Structures are given as structure tokens and as C-alpha cells.
Amino acid sequence: MAGSLTVRQGALAGHLTATAGFVDGLAFIHLGGYFVSFMSGNSTRAGADLATGDLLGWVKAMGLVLFFVVGVVASSLAVHMRASRSGRTPPYGPRSTAVWVSLILLLSAAVCASVPVLQIAVAPAIAASMGAVNGTFTRGGEVTVGLTYMTGTLVKMGQHLAHAVTGGNRTIWLRYLVLWCAIAVGAIAGAVAYQVLGLGALWIAVLLLLVPAVVLSLRGPRAAWSSQT
Template sequence: MVDSLPRSRLAIAVLLAVLAGYIDGIAFIYLGGYFVSFMSGNTTQSGVELAGGDLAAAGFGFAVIVAFVVGVMAGTAIRSPRRDRSWLLLLAVAAITAVGAALASAAPVDPNAVTGSALLGVAPTAVCLALGMGAVNTVFSGRGGPSFGITYMTGALVKIGEGIVGALRGGDRTGWLRYLALWLAIAVGAIGGAISYAAFGTAALWYAAIFAGGIAAVSSRVRASRGSAPA
């Protein structure tokens, strides 16, 4: 879990949370209310659309969910049980995010008009971004170490609440702060994504791809400094 991560890995987790929030903030606006990392939200949204008879919107949401799961599968396949390949996984995330950015730039849309059949125009971008976010959630999986999903913020909030009560009862006074850092990171990322989208439109996704590449470089450097230990 997060409270057992060394500081170097915690720093990478925080950076990835910022990245996820940034991309999801952009996607939420660009896709007219759908997410690429928050699948609980998409499940609810799709269920509501299905109940309302909008099969296209419901199908879009479920397609994004499937893409996310496929991204998790791909990330798991890239990772090795014997060697740390976080840097390679993050390079793949950077690449698929860049593809999503290119697709979005080639087909800009009015977020207010992204409904029903119009969702088909943004579907390729949504799929690419969801694939990347699914893969991001596998960075801290496997190799026998602490395992958790970067974008599982509901779980992080639960840990914050539990940690505060534990601290008041005389337990660990600071462990919950790590979960707070992750929640703040994804919130800051979402704010940054919304601001960037307002300023640059879909071109803001290129910054996400560059940022993901930078995190890959940091992960590789940390891994090298720790020898064979995961970064």
C-alpha cells in the first residue's frame, strides 16, 4: 500500500496522480462529461444514459470502460515479475497519449455538442486516453511490492478518514498524509488540465504526453540509482 512506499516511489506516484488528474480534467470537458480514468463515474453515466434510452451515449461510456480494462491488461503484460519495467510502461503511456492528442487535434469538437451519435467523433481519442490511464494503474502492481491503483481516489479518501481516526487514537500520525498527497495531486492535475484546455484546447494533451515521458525518465533514473530495486 501507499504507506509502505519508499519516498522515491511515492514521488513517482504523486507525479502520476497529477498526470491522471490533468488528462481526466481535459477529457471530462472534451468528452462532454465522460472520464478516462474514473470508471465508476462512467459506469453511473452509462447506466443513466441507458435508462434514458440513449444507446449511443451508453455504448460510448461502456466502450471507454472496456478500453480502460484493456489498458490494464496491456500494462500488466508489459510489466515483468522479475525486472522493473515501469519506465517502459510509462513510455508506452506517453506514446498512446500522444496518439490521442494527435487524434483530438485532427478532429476538434464543441464539448457542448458531444452527445449521442456525435460521440463517435471523439471515440478514438477517448479510447487512446482510457488505454493509457488503465496502463498507469498497473505501475505499482506486481513484483511482490505494495500494489495500488493510481486513480482509485475513493479508496484514498477512505484511507484518509481511517488514518485520521487512527491518529486520534494514538496510532500513526502521518501515514494518512500520503493518501492526502495523492488526492491533492489528482485534484491539482484536474485543475491544471481544465485551465490548459481553456487556454490551448486539445493541444493541451501534448503537454500530458511530454509529462508522461518525463516521468518515465525519472522512473528510469530512480531505478538505476536503486540498482535492481523497483522505481
């Protein structure tokens, strides 16, 4: 959970969350009100579309949900296979493999966006990328920090804020607030970038993901933010 992250891990989580917000902000406008990282929103949208007879909208929303899950599966399998090859169980910490999988998928989306005949694959690739990045912080195969969805983060913030009011730790709630702010600010930046650059703004997101992918890989298993896969 975000409350247990080190300062460097928290900075990484904030960076990845802001990147997810950036991608979701630009994709939300491009897709006319559908999400590539917030699947609760797409699930609600799918239900509303079906109820109002918009079958195309239902297919779009459910397709994004499907590819998001595909990205989660791909990331999880990649992390598992790398751990199996190394012959060890990685300790808790950021997994570079998950970030690289997300980066490759997002790069694929950016490339497809520049080729008119391939643009139909852009949204599925972005959704898969956002699913994959959620595998960055895991323990025992379970996600410990959700990077692209903030409902649980806001609940945790509220709980820790209540603890602070009743005499508990007075600062942990701020870590959850920072994550929420990261995705909110990222979404604003992504929406603005899309209005200026269109889908070309995806290349900015690719660069934003490339930085942590490279840094995580270079720091190695003795990094201060612990070993990664």
C-alpha cells in the same frame, strides 16, 4: 499501498496522479461529462444513460470502460513480457514499462487529436493510457497503488486518520491526502488548459509523462526507489 512508499516513490506516485487528474479534467470537459480515468463514474453514467434511453451515451461510457481495461491488459502484458525476458521476478517498485506504455498511448491520442479524421480515436486512446499507468506500482501482478481513482485512497486516509485519533501513527494519513490533492489540482489544471488550448493540452500531459518515463529508465535497477520493469 501509498503508506508503504518511500519518499521518492511517493513523489513519483503524486506526479503520475496529478498527470492523470490533468488528463481527466480536460477530457471530462471535451467529452461532456464522461471520464477517462474514473471508471466508477462512467459505470454510473452508463446506467443512468441506459435508464433514460440515451443509448449513444451508454455506448460512450461503456466504450471508455472497455478501453481503460484494454490499457490495463496491455500494460500488464508488457511488464510480464519484460520480466520474462530478464529471467527474474522484479521486486516491488515502480515499473518503467507501464509508464512507457501509458506514454505511447497518450502520445497516440495527442497525434490523433491533430488530425481531424482521426479524432474519433482520441478518447479511447486516452482511456487506455490511463488504464496502463495504473500498472506502475504492482506486486505479484496486483496493483498496490491506484493512481487514477481516489475512492480507495480516501477510504485509506479515513482509516489512518481514525488510527491517528486513537493513538496510532499520526502522519500516514497525510500521504493519502497528498494523492487526493494531486489528482484534484491536476484536474483543475487540465480543465483550465483545455479551455485555453483545446485538445492541444494533451501535449502538456505527454511531457508530464515523459519525465518520469525517462527518469525511471535512467535510474536503473539499483535506483533508490528500487528496481523497476
